[in-house]
Amino acid sequence: GQNIDQPTEMTATEGAIVQINCTYQTSGFNGLFWYQQHAGEAPTFLSYNVLDGLEEKGRFSSFLSRSKGYSYLLLKELQMKDSASYLCAVRDSNYQLIWGAGTKLIIKP
């Protein structure tokens, strides 16, 4: 079967750096997405990786290794507003999105 694994919850300190990992096993690969979801709100798009390597977008970066079925989202200079769930999703060979359960990130002052 297809599955996406990511940690259920992580805690980090304001101003620090945190890395949220995502491993996947899917039938085919046509891109990996990271979305941010604040409690009670809709998911919003953060990043998209389709080739191996690092994509940087301000304080957020996303890395992909297709051979390892692995991605991470790196958040730098953490702010309290970064407290949210981070969802990893992979598009499979049928162009369907397979979603992880999300990682709840708690930021402490």
Place this chain on the structure above:
Amino acid sequence: TAGITQAPTSQILAAGRSMTLRCTQDMRHNAMYWYRQDLGLGLRLIHYSNTAGTTGKGEVPDGYSVSRANTDDFPLTLASAVPSQTSVYFCASSALSGANVLTFGAGSRLTVL
């Protein structure tokens, strides 16, 4: 502001009753989707539509139906609600081009008693 509007925001429904969740987008996106989100699980696709007039089944379609009469609207109907349909429902849309990024509505919280 362009985006997706869902209604109602929340609803409590008696088991056996029918319910339609409304979804409207003003971005002229070709594709629209309905997902449910349950604690501890990833988003699960219920139904989708790649263009007006066509619909398809997702991962968990049983007990739900959709229609796509035009580009903007994509209602989700529960014909006879059951408690296991208690969930948060998200409508989303995408342009079906480039990275095909999804834009989500604010969600509809449904409780079936």
